Amino acid sequence: MTGFPFDLTVIWAGIIVFAIVAYVVMDGFDLGIGILFPTLKPGPQRNVAMNTIAPIWDGNETWLVLGGGGLMAAFPLAYAVILPALYAPLIAMLLALVFRGVAFEFRWKDPGHRAAWDIAFFSGSLVATFAQGITLGALLQGITVSGRAYAGGWWDWLTPFTLLTGLSLVVGYALLGATWLILKTEGELQQKAYRQARLLGAGLVITIGVVSIATPFLEADYYTRWFAWPGILAAGIVPFLVALTTWQFFRSLALGRELAPFLLTLGLFALTLLGLAVSIWPYVIPGQVTIWEAAAPPQSQTFMLVGAVIMLPIILAYTSWAYWVFRGKTGEDGYH
Amino acid sequence: MVDHELALLLARIQFAFTVSFHFLFPAFTIGLASFLMVLEGLWLATGRGVYMTLFKYWVKIFAVVFAMGVVSGIVMSYQFGTNWSVFSDKTGPIIGPLMAYEVLTAFFVEAGFLGVMLFGMKKVGRGLHFTATCAVAAGTLMSAFWILSANSWMQTPVGFAINDVGQFVPDASWFEIIFNPSFPYRLVHTVIAAFLTTSLIVGAVGAWHLLKNRNNAGAQVMFSMAMWMAAIVAPVQIFVGDMHGLNTLEHQPVKVMAMEGHYESHPDGAPLILFGLPNDKLDRVDFALEIPKLSSLILKHDLNAPLDGLDTVAKEDRPPVAIVFWAFRIMVGLGFLMLALGMFSLLARWRGKLYDWPLLHRFAIAMGPSGLVAVLAGWFTTEVGRQPFTVYGQLRTAESVSPLEVPAVATSLLVFVVVYFIVFGIGTLYIIRQMGKPPQMDESDPPAHPTRSAGITPAQAGLAHGGEEVSQ
Numbered sequence: 001m002t003g004f005p006f007d008l009t010v011i012w013a014g015i016i017v018f019a020i021v022a023y024v025v026m027d028g029f030d031l032g033i034g035i036l037f038p039t040l041k042p043g044p045q046r047n048v049a050m051n052t053i054a055p056i057w058d059g060n061e062t063w064l065v066l067g068g069g070g071l072m073a074a075f076p077l078a079y080a081v082i083l084p085a086l087y088a089p090l091i092a093m094l095l096a097l098v099f100r101g102v103a104f105e106f107r108w109k110d111p112g113h114r115a116a117w118d119i120a121f122f123s124g125s126l127v128a129t130f131a132q133g134i135t136l137g138a139l140l141q142g143i144t145v146s147g148r149a150y151a152g153g154w155w156d157w158l159t160p161f162t163l164l165t166g167l168s169l170v171v172g173y174a175l176l177g178a179t180w181l182i183l184k185t186e187g188e189l190q191q192k193a194y195r196q197a198r199l200l201g202a203g204l205v206i207t208i209g210v211v212s213i214a215t216p217f218l219e220a221d222y223y224t225r226w227f228a229w230p231g232i233l234a235a236g237i238v239p240f241l242v243a244l245t246t247w248q249f250f251r252s253l254a255l256g257r258e259l260a261p262f263l264l265t266l267g268l269f270a271l272t273l274l275g276l277a278v279s280i281w282p283y284v285i286p287g288q289v290t291i292w293e294a295a296a297p298p299q300s301q302t303f304m305l306v307g308a309v310i311m312l313p314i315i316l317a318y319t320s321w322a323y324w325v326f327r328g329k330t331g332e333d334g335y336h
Numbered sequence: 337m338v339d340h341e342l343a344l345l346l347a348r349i350q351f352a353f354t355v356s357f358h359f360l361f362p363a364f365t366i367g368l369a370s371f372l373m374v375l376e377g378l379w380l381a382t383g384r385g386v387y388m389t390l391f392k393y394w395v396k397i398f399a400v401v402f403a404m405g406v407v408s409g410i411v412m413s414y415q416f417g418t419n420w421s422v423f424s425d426k427t428g429p430i431i432g433p434l435m436a437y438e439v440l441t442a443f444f445v446e447a448g449f450l451g452v453m454l455f456g457m458k459k460v461g462r463g464l465h466f467t468a469t470c471a472v473a474a475g476t477l478m479s480a481f482w483i484l485s486a487n488s489w490m491q492t493p494v495g496f497a498i499n500d501v502g503q504f505v506p507d508a509s510w511f512e513i514i515f516n517p518s519f520p521y522r523l524v525h526t527v528i529a530a531f532l533t534t535s536l537i538v539g540a541v542g543a544w545h546l547l548k549n550r551n552n553a554g555a556q557v558m559f560s561m562a563m564w565m566a567a568i569v570a571p572v573q574i575f576v577g578d579m580h581g582l583n584t585l586e587h588q589p590v591k592v593m594a595m596e597g598h599y600e601s602h603p604d605g606a607p608l609i610l611f612g613l614p615n616d617k618l619d620r621v622d623f624a625l626e627i628p629k630l631s632s633l634i635l636k637h638d639l640n641a642p643l644d645g646l647d648t649v650a651k652e653d654r655p656p657v658a659i660v661f662w663a664f665r666i667m668v669g670l671g672f673l674m675l676a677l678g679m680f681s682l683l684a685r686w687r688g689k690l691y692d693w694p695l696l697h698r699f700a701i702a703m704g705p706s707g708l709v710a711v712l713a714g715w716f717t718t719e720v721g722r723q724p725f726t727v728y729g730q731l732r733t734a735e736s737v738s739p740l741e742v743p744a745v746a747t748s749l750l751v752f753v754v755v756y757f758i759v760f761g762i763g764t765l766y767i768i769r770q771m772g773k774p775p776q777m778d779e780s781d782p783p784a785h786p787t788r789s790a791g792i793t794p795a796q797a798g799l800a801h802g803g804e805e806v807s808q
Contacts, residue, residue: 051455054451054454054455055450055451055452055454055455055456056451058403058406058447058450058451059444059447059448059450059451061406061410061447062439062443062444062447062448064410065409065410065413065439065443066436066439066440066443066444068413068414068417069413069432069435069436069438069439070436070439072416072417072424072428072431072432072435072436073428073429073432073433073435073436074432074436076424076425076426076427076428076429076432076503077425077428079416079417079421079424079425079428079432080417080421080422080424080425080428080738081421082417083414083417083418083421083424083738084417084418084421084738084739084740087418087738087740087744087748088744088748090414090417090418091418091748091751094410094411094414095411095751095752095755097407097410098407098408098411098755098756098759099755099759101403101406101407101410102400102403102404102407102759102763104403105399105400105403105763105766106400106762106763106766109400109766109769109770110766148422148425148501149421149422149425149738149739150421150738150739151739154741154743154744296428296429296432296433296503296505297429297499297503297505297506299429299505299506300428300429300430300432300433300505300506303433303506303510304432304433304436304437307433307436307437307440307441308436308440311440311441311444312440315440315444315448318445318448318449319444319448322448322449322451322452325451325452325456325459325460326451326455326456326459
């Protein structure tokens with residue numbers, strides 16, 4: 001665990017975390033649009049909201065595939081343990097993503113059933129988000145491992161804590177969606193998004209607070225991590241930064257800023273993920289399997305690293321370009 | 337134990353079900369993406385509006401099929417972990433990087449440029465838009481490259497060692513692993529199959545509209561292009577398929593025994609069994625209709641070459657013969673029908689009757705879905721033929737499965753079946769409805785510079801949406 005393989009495994013942990021962060025940053029707001037969909041008026045409001053994300057949702061969701069695929073490639077043991085442990089929520093998430101993904105096309109193809117596909121889009125987004133939140137919570141609360149396999153029951157993931165993390169993520173993604181709409185729309189829809197952002201911002205602060213308070217008490221290990229050196233640094237700084245970001249967030253809403261609320265919400269997400277990292281590091285399955293124990297051999301990691309180092313900047317470049325192409329306020333016209 | 341076997345069976349059905357559905361979408365989109373690229377390229381090169389008409393016509397279908405391919409593909413990428421976790425743990429160090437490369441070099445390209453391809457006509461210049469279309473087409477091919485490399489490695493595994501925790505780890509250059517012995521054949525065979533599948537669907541749609549109006553320029557162009565493709569590619573495919581078969585004989589002889597229905601060894605020349613009912617219980621093919629020595633001639637190019645049969649293989653190492661035997665015959669039979677269609681179209685072309693020979697058009701319509709059926713049949717041949725192994729000769733399917741409980745996997749299977757039939761059934765209806773509309777000529781010329789009015793106009797978009805929401 002020293003020398004070169006050590007570095008490589010840490011780099012891969014970084015890449016997986018990057019993929020997850022990129023996923024949350026990019027797919028979070030478009031799932032959030034889905035969660036907010038019932039609050040938007042059928043007709044122009046929903047069409048505009050859909051068009052703000054129609055050209056990019058597909059690329060956004062690809063980060064989820066990189067997260068899963070990358071985990072299998074770089075940390076096969078973790079992939080093989082975590083996925084069976086979260087069987088039900090993950091299958092629910094996949095099916096929800098099926099409904100939601102096709103709704104982007106189907107709602108235009110058959111105006112007669114558009115209302116039904118709007119429901120599919122909403123419920124798919126909601127279930128997928130809730131399942132991702134549960135996944136996060138279930139990982140934090142720990143997974144039973146025996147040998148190289150999952151050894152728990154099929155409902156271990158279902159606890160009050162995971163329901164709480166599920167709810168938090170729903171509120172969080174909805175907030176990302178609302179702030180995205182502030183950025184991409186104008187007029188009545190934008191005003192509505194401002195109101196929603198205030199409400200959801202308050203909701204997110206509350207749920208983050210409850211989750212943060214609950215986490216150190218899940219495992220003795222988390223408690224020591226957060227309140228013994230050097231964790232106490234994070235325990236001191238992270239809440240402070242959260243408070244600061246929250247204050248700036250509400251201020252930016254009050255000032256009628258368009259971009260800042262979205263960026264500050266992303267800031268809140270980054271801080272919570274940082275908190276998560278403090279809790280878990282260097283385990284990939286908390287308390288059971290470290291990143292080194294789960295790591296694929298160096299030959300595999302090196303081979304993939306070449307691809308990742310070359311391709312990730314290129315991917316980020318053309319993804320940025322695609323976002324740039326569709327910059328500015330979104331209208332109602334699609335290609336349909 | 338019984339529970340374990342039932343869970344394994346359900347997991348296998350679930351995988352077969354989800355992968356079969358999924359595979360149909362890329363089989364269509366790989367060819368369709370290239371077709372769209374050619375159409376847009378021709379439009380830019382010639383300025384003929386008919387190409388843009390066809391581009392707009394098919395891009396709508398592409399968008400629906402692509403969306404279904406994406407969502408069913410995401411299911412696949414997670415199903416390895418949920419249902420086949422032991423396989424994932426053991427083969428992750430080799431299969432994982434191949435699939436990661438697919439995501440990095442293909443999946444992102446397709447998804448990233450799709451938005452510009454679908455929605456960017458008014459936002460970017462024609463050069464950039466064409467670039468996006470090319471990128472999507474290239475992405476689909478890159479995707480095929482990596483997925484087939486991973487799949488081929490499971491068929492003909494090389495370049496690995498087993499480490500002390502039982503994982504397959506790379507033990508040779510990655511070049512050797514990627515270009516494993518069956519990969520080049522499988523890649524070419526599958527990509528050609530995808531092009532053929534698309535050309536048969538496009539040809540059927542063109543034929544349908546020619547039957548209604550033989551003067552529809554859009555229908556003429558798509559039918560003509562599709563029939564050129566079928567005429568050229570169908571014979572090539574039969575040739576490549578034969579080479580792929582010889583490769584399989586070399587590396588996976590048991591699969592070929594099942595394909596041929598050879599339960600017995602034939603020391604002096606094996607017959608070709610045309611039809612029959614494989615009987616795994618009695619180890620024979622009932623009601624066999626066979627041509628003596630032909631199998632040896634095809635496989636060994638020698639009438640009297642000896643061929644081993646399944647009697648040389650332990651029972652627990654044999655695939656289920658009937659599925660492989662029949663899937664193979666369906667694929668080959670359809671392949672020859674495609675060849676017949678291609679030749680028929682050449683005859684019609686030569687006699688100047690390509691657009692007014694209803695018999696040809698009816699034949700083309702009947703053959704429309706045949707590519708999809710053949711692709712599935714080929715997939716079943718190769719995947720069921722690999723059984724009872726996930727990694728051929730190395731890792732058994734029974735040892736690859738997750739520690740699943742029957743209620744969990746049964747419920748998820750049921751939900752997958754219900755959801756897939758509803759969602760993809762509706763999607764198919766939308767596609768068929770779109771195909772039923774004749775391509776309407778639009779005489780717009782390629783724009784000389786980026787413009788916000790060319791391409792797909794807002795007026796058309798409004799019509800397609802139905803006007804009702806505009807008034808709300």
